[in-house]
Amino acid sequence: MTVSDRTDVGSRDPAALIRRAGERGNPDFDQHFLVDDRVVDRIPTFLPAESDTSHVLEIGGGPGILTDRLLAVADRVTVIERDPTFADHLREEFAAAREADRLTVIEGDALEVDLPEFSACVSNLPYSASSEIAFRLLPLGKPLVLMFQKEFADRMAAESGSDEYGRLSVSAQHYADVEVVEYVPNTAFDPQPAVQSAIVRLTPRAPDYEVDDETFFLDFVKAIFTQRRKTIRNGIRNTAHISGLDDPAAVVEAADEELLGRRAGNVAPAEFAALAAVAAEYGIDGGDSTANGD
Numbered sequence: 001m002t003v004s005d006r007t008d009v010g011s012r013d014p015a016a017l018i019r020r021a022g023e024r025g026n027p028d029f030d031q032h033f034l035v036d037d038r039v040v041d042r043i044p045t046f047l048p049a050e051s052d053t054s055h056v057l058e059i060g061g062g063p064g065i066l067t068d069r070l071l072a073v074a075d076r077v078t079v080i081e082r083d084p085t086f087a088d089h090l091r092e093e094f095a096a097a098r099e100a101d102r103l104t105v106i107e108g109d110a111l112e113v114d115l116p117e118f119s120a121c122v123s124n125l126p127y128s129a130s131s132e133i134a135f136r137l138l139p140l141g142k143p144l145v146l147m148f149q150k151e152f153a154d155r156m157a158a159e160s161g162s163d164e165y166g167r168l169s170v171s172a173q174h175y176a177d178v179e180v181v182e183y184v185p186n187t188a189f190d191p192q193p194a195v196q197s198a199i200v201r202l203t204p205r206a207p208d209y210e211v212d213d214e215t216f217f218l219d220f221v222k223a224i225f226t227q228r229r230k231t232i233r234n235g236i237r238n239t240a241h242i243s244g245l246d247d248p249a250a251v252v253e254a255a256d257e258e259l260l261g262r263r264a265g266n267v268a269p270a271e272f273a274a275l276a277a278v279a280a281e282y283g284i285d286g287g288d289s290t291a292n293g294d
């Protein structure tokens with residue numbers, strides 16, 4: 001790919017794109033379009049250094065302002081867009097890129113369509129589906145730059161001990177290093193959302209702890225955070241029906257005493273992994289535990 005193949009992308013005007021799309025954003029369908037050029041120009045630069053941009057996925061293309069900037073930095077872009085009017089518009093607006101096999105538009109729901117093999121994902125997500133979309137992408141282990149509601153972004157990136165730290169922080173940080181790289185005011189969008197937004201960089205990494213059963217680990221964390229004001233000891237006892245533990249008393253017996261005395265908000269992801277390993281070993285009938293008579 002040479003630079004000259006990309007000269008028709010990278011500088012489109014957001015307002016002109018919205019006009020050409022022929023449909024205004026509908027907040028009921030999560031359609032808040034970026035209209036601040038400076039913000040749009042920065043978004044692709046937040047990909048981690050050395051990211052592979054051979055095939056960038058965008059979820060929710062809308063009028064295509066971010067698509068335009070992504071086509072300027074990526075070899076190929078695939079956009080998933082649920083609204084047929086915007087899907088048609090994207091195909092027309094970027095016809096040259098489609099003809100050059102640099103753009104694919106998939107019309108459909110990002111929670112349902114098969115995802116292509118992609119090397120990185122950059123998106124201004126539809127807010128009502130942003131959590132589900134993020135947790136569909138995170139296990140795939142690719143670099144992600146995603147726009148979320150500010151509060152959601154802060155909770156994702158929160159460190160143990162902070163007020164925002166919770167199940168969302170542990171689950172996201174299990175898959176990636178999570179950084180809020182920029183807060184975006186609602187004036188950057190048309191129509192303006194009621195809330196502020198934030199751009200989050202998620203850099204995949206293998207966790208520095210072992211998790212044998214990821215589903216159980218995530219369920220265990222979810223269960224314990226339903227009792228975040230209780231000690232871990234009481235949380236394990238009170239949430240066995242949620243985490244699926246048959247013998248919570250055996251878990252409390254076997255787990256680290258100091259961790260049992262803490263509250264969920266002060267337990268780091270690696271410490272949750274250690275607790276979940278004990279819970280799986282001692283608390284589940286038919287698990288690995290010799291204590292349970294295996």
Ligand SMILES: C[S@@+](CC[C@H](N)C(=O)[O-])C[C@H]1O[C@@H](n2cnc3c(N)ncnc32)[C@H](O)[C@@H]1O
Nearest residue numbers: 032033034060061062081082083109110124126
């Ligand atoms: C916040 S707008 C972002 C539009 C554009 N990328 C921008 O930044 O201006 C979200 C877009 O996602 C689309 N969308 C909403 N729910 C979707 C879903 N479940 N799957 C795919 N696209 C969706 C909307 O139609 C809308 O175009």
